[in-house]
Amino acid sequence: MFYVTGDTHGVLDFDHIKKIRKQVPDYRDYLFVLGDVAIAWDESSLEDNVRLYESLGYTILFIDGNHENFPLLYSFPISTILGAKAHQVSDHIFHIIRGEVLDYNGMSALCIGGAKSSDRVIRRLGFDYWDEEMISPQDIANAFANIKKHNGRVDYIFTHCCDSFTVSNCIGYEADESTDQLSNLDDMVTYRMWLFGHYHKDARYAKDRLCIYQWVYRVEKDGLYDVNDGRRLY
Ligand SMILES: [Mn+2]
Incomplete structure (x- = not known):
């Protein structure tokens, strides 16, 4: 099975995924987090965070949000998981590189992390935010190259922030250079549903x-299913 949820922020928002922890870990199922995982936040908490997330018993896949320590995250070796390039943080924890497409049992998802921290004035560059948080034209170019290999079609798009139109017209936040980059996707790829985190809301x-924060869905090629009641979302 393949599950998806929103921001977990290291230990801070771990509770909403704790409920799906397995009695006996087997790592055959995947849990995808839509950014701000913050497992790699600082060297001192890394080992505890890895142990905590490994204890869920799932293979954890995530895109980066804005609250990640990018130099630390990028220091892990690159491997391939479900056809996508990723930094391998531990045995069962993988950071999917921006623009990669993963395939799971015929279900495909384009993955692009990154977002601008809206609270930069109270943060310090290189300490609790990093320039690498921004989505670059190169990230979109990598997405485009991988989309072409999938004939211009994926089932899902997984991002941390969202496109500028949705951000300013639906969510009520300001668009920025990162959301502008994501606005390029609509013209280059066909998809069923676009899932994102970042805004700490559960809303369609x-x-x-x-937009997903605390919800957890089972992802199938033909739809999303609520893990609480099995109800199909669409
Ligand atoms: Mn967040």
Whole structure:
């Protein structure tokens, strides 16, 4: 099975995924976190965070949010998981590189992490935010190259922030250079549903935009299913 949820922020928002922890870990199922995982936040908490997330018993996949220590995250060796390039943080924890497409049992998802920290004035560059948080034209170029290999079609898009139109018209936040980069996707790829985190809301916008924070869904090629009641979202 393949599950998806929103920001977990290291130990801070771990509770909403704790409920799906396995009695006997087997790592055959995947849990995808839509950024701000913050497992790699500082050297001193890394080992505890890895142990905590490994204890769920799932293989953890994530895109980066804005609250990640990028130099630390990028220091892990690159490997491949479900057809996507990733930094391997530990045995069962993988950071999916921006623009990669993963395939799971015929279900495909384009993955692009990154977002601008809106609270930069109270943060310090290189200490609790990093320039690498921004989505670059190179990230979108990598996405485009991988989309082409998938004939211009994926089932899902997984990002941390969302496109500028959705951000300013539906969510009520300011668009920025990162959300502008994501606005390029609509012209280059066909998809069923676009899932994102970052805004700390559980809400659906328009017909194909889903903001996830504490919800957990089982992802199938043909739809998303709530883990609490099995109800199909679309
Ligand atoms: Mn967050």
